[in-house]
Amino acid sequence: MKEYMYLFRGGDGRELDLSPEQMQEHMQAWGVWMQGLGKTGNFVTGLPLQSEGKVVENHGEVITDGPFAEGKEIVGGYLIVKAKNLDHAAELSKECPIFLRGGTVEVREIMPMDM
Secondary structure, X not given: OEEEEEEEEOOOHHHOOOOHHHHHHHXXXXXXXXXXXXXXXXXXXXXEOOOOEEEEEHHHOEEEXXXXXXXXXXXXXXXXXXXXXXXXXXXXXXXXXXXXXXXXXXEEEOOOOOO
């Protein structure tokens, strides 16, 4: 099996006017989905990302606060899964709770590197 990365864009509950109860429900849905991937042996690792960050450019000569992309473009987290192929990895992402909030999942194969 190969490893694939899910990059989650938009659909972040922090961007929406969710009550604490709705936010907790949203996070529970993520937990259930990720546990399901774990039970089938597909889950490797993954975490949400803080919204604050830095953008480093020009070999470190320019460092700015960021990212300041439109909310739907901000990467809010990632997951690494094991799957047979790209189609299988995309299929596994279909139950992701991000779709309930209008977000997207970008599915990319992780290229192994010889070191």
